[in-house]
Amino acid sequence: MHFLSVDRELTRHSYYADTAVRAARHPALQGDADCDVAIVGGGLAGLSAAIELADRGFSVRVLEAREVGFGASGRNGGQAIHGLACDQDEIERQLGLDEARRVFAMSIEALEVIRQRCARFQIDCDWRDGYLGVATSAGKARDLLAGADHLETAYSYPLRRIAQSDLPQWIDSPRYRAAVHDPRSGHLHPLKYTLGLARAAAGLGVTIHEGTAVTALTPGDRPVLHTANGRVTARQVLLAGNVYLQGIAAALEPRIMPVGTYIVASAPVDPALAQTLIPCGAAVCDNNFVLDYFRFSADHRMVYGGRVSYSTATPMNLAESMRQRMVGTFPALAGTPVTHAWGGFVDISMNRAPDFGRLPNCPQVYYLQGFSGHGLALTGLAGRVVAEAMAGDATRFDTFARLRHRPFPGGRLLRMPALVLGMAWYRLKDALA
Template identity: 65%
Template sequence: MSFLSVDQDLARDSYYVATAPREIPFPTLDADAQADVVIVGGGLAGLSAAVELAERGRRVVLLEARQVAWGASGRNGGQAIAGLACDQSVIEQQLGKEAARDVWDMTLEALDLITQRCRCFAIDCDWQPGYLDLAVNARKAAELRKWQEQMHHRYGYQTTWIAPQEMGRWIASPRFHSGIHDARSGHLHPLKYSLGLARAAQRLGVRIYEDSAVTRLQTGARPRVHTARGQVVAEQVLLAGNVYLQGVAAQLESRIMPVGTYIVCSEPLDPALCTALIPSRSAVCDTNFVLDYFRPTADHRMLYGGRVSYSTATPRNLVASMRKRMAQTFPQIAACRIDHAWGGFVDISMNRAPDFGRLRKDGAQDPPSDGSYSVRSHHANVYYLQGFSGHGLALTGLAGKLVAEAMTGDAARFDIFARLGHRSFPGGARLRMPALVLGMAYYRMRDAL
C-alpha cells in the first residue's frame, strides 16, 4: 500500500476539518489554459506564492490534486516557530555566519508574514502568541541552555529561561525539567489560515483548480503542465507539492522522504482547567529528536501530537497510544474523551534544511544534485520548494514570498536558500526507507537516556 492510500485514511477524522468547514469547492481543470505562472500544489507554499505573484501583476493558475490544504498545510500541529527544522549550525557550516544570520532573520519575517496576512486579508485563524521549548531531564536542559545562549550571542534572539523551580508557573506537568519561553513564536488553526489564503488568492485573480492532479511536466521555453482533463502553458512553473508530486519531477524525489506524524484532540475541557495546564496558552514542544508537541485550542481542547512513522505504516492502536502519551504529560486529563485522531505526512530532507531551487529548461537541476552551487541560470524557469521537514507552517509562507521575488526578477534572497547543498537519501528507492527506520531507532534510544 502506498503512503497516499494511508494518507487518505489519516485525513478522515481531523479536528481542523470539523471546525473549519470548506465553502464552495474550486472547479476542476477541464480545458487548456494559459498563464504567466502555473503552481503545482495548493498548500501554504503554493498559496503564499500565488498571493505574492498576483499582487505583482502575474496571471497565476494553481493546480491542486485533491483539495486546497489537503496535506500537511491543513493537518499539522499548528505551531509557528522561529528558525528551521535543522540547527543554525548546519546553515553556518554551509553558508557562513553572515548568510546564516540572513536566514535566521527571514524565519522571523515568516512569523510576521502570518500576522500581516491575517490583518490584510481578514483571516481569523485563532492566532495565539507564545511557544515553550521544554527539556525532559538535566542533560537535555544543559543542551537547551547552551542553545539559548548561542542564539542570544550570535543572533540577538531573546527568549526567557525557565529554571526547574519556575516550571510550575508555565506548565502543570511532571515530565519537564526546565525550558525556554519564546514570545515571538505561537500557534494557530492551520486549515482556517490556509483557506483564508486561498480566498485571498482567488480575490486577487488567481485561478484555483482542485481535483486536478498533475500527470506530466514538459519543460522547455514555455513549459506545459498536464492533468487528466487539460493542460496549462506558462512562462514559469512552481512545484510546491512536496512528497505528493509523485513522478512529476523524479529528480527531486530522492532528496525528500515522507514521514508520518499523528495528532489527537481531546473533548472540550473546563476552560479553567485548560488554562491551568498551560497558563500562557503557549504551544509546547519537548527537545527530544522524536518529539511530542501540543497546545490548547481556542475552544479549550488539548491538541496533542507525537509518534512518527518512517516506514509510512500507521502505528497500531494509534488513539490508545496517543492518549497514553498525553496522560503521561498531563495526568489531570487522563480520563478525558478523545474526539479526533488524524495524521499525515511531512517531507523531510537529509539534513532537515529546506530545499529550494530550480530546474532548467532541459529538466536538469540548477544547482546540480550533488549539492554544488552554480550562478543562477537564465535557462531555469521551473522552481521548486520542498524539504520543510515538519517545521513549515511559517516557513512555507516565507518560501512563497521568496520564490515570487525570484520569479519577478529579484532572486537574491531565494538564492541564499538555493545555495544549501542536499543529498539523496542512501539506499536507493528500495532500501532508503528501511535505512531511515534503523537510523531513527538510534535517535529514539538517545531520547530515552
C-alpha cells in the same frame, strides 16, 4: 506510492476538518489554459506564492490534486516557530555565520507574514502568541539553554529562560526540567489559515483548480503541465507539492522522504483546567529528536502530537497510544477522552534544511520542498522569496538554493528501511537521555 492511499484514510478523523468551513470549492481544470505562473500544490507554500505573485501583477493558476489544504498544510500541529527544522549550525557550516543570520532573520519575517496576512485578509484562524520549548532531562535542558544562548549571542534573538522551579507558572507537567519562551512565535488552526489564504488568493484574481492532479511536466522555454482533462502552459512553474508530486519531477524525489506524523484532539476541557495546565497559553514542543508537541485549541481541546512513522505504516491503536502520551505529560487529563485522531506525511530532507531551487534541466521551473515538519511559518516566507525570484530578484531565494542536499541512502528500495533503522537509534538516544 503506496503511502498516498494510507494518507487518504488518515484525513478522515481530523479535528481541523471538522471545525473549518469550506465556503468555496474550486472547479477542476477543463481544457487548455495559459498563464504567467502555474503552481502545483494548493497548500501553504503554493498559496503563499500565488498571493505574492498576484500582488506583483502576474496571472497565476494553482493546480491541486485533491482539495486546498489536503496535505500537511491542513493537518499539522498548528505551531509557528522561529528558525528552521535543522539546527542553525547546519546553516552556519554551509553558508557561514553572516548568511545564517540572514536565513534566521527570514524565519522571523515568516512569523510576521502570518500576522500581516491574517490582518490584511481578515483570516480568523485562532492565532495565539507564544511558544514554549521544553526539555525532558538534565542533558536535554543543557542543550536547550545552550541553544538559547547561541541565538542570543550570535543572532540577537533573546528567549526567556525558565528554571525548573518556575515551570508551574508556565506549564504544569512532571515531565520537564527547563524551558525557554518565545513571545513572537505562536499557534493557530492550520486549515482555517490555509483556507483563508485560498480565499485571499482567489480575491486577488488567482485561478484555483481542485481535483486536478498533474500527471506530467514538459520542460521548455514555456513549460507545460499535463492533467487528465487539460494542460496549462506558463512562463514559469512552481512545484509546491512536496511528497505529493507523484513522479512529475523525479530528480527531486531522492532528496526528501515522506514521514508520517500523528495528532489527537481531546474533548473540550474546563477553561480553568486548560489555564492551569498551560498558564502561558503557548504552543509547546520538547527538544528530543523524536519529539512531542501540543497546545490548547481555541475551544479548550488538548491538541497533542508526537508519534511518527518512518515506514509510512500507521501506528497500532493510534488514538489510545497518543492518549497515553498526553496523559503522561498531563496526568490531570487522565479522564479526558480523545475525540479525534489523524495524521499525515511531511517531507523531510536528510539534513532537515529546506530544499529550494530550480530544476537542472529547466530553470523556469522552481521548487519548494524539505520543510521537514517546520513549515507552518516558513512556507509563507518561501512563497515570498520564490515570487521575488520569478519577478527578477533572486537574492533571497538563491541564499536557500545554495544549501546542499544529499539523497537518502539506499536507493528507491532500501532508503526507507535504512531510515527506519536510523530513527530507532535516535529514539534510543532520547530514551537514554
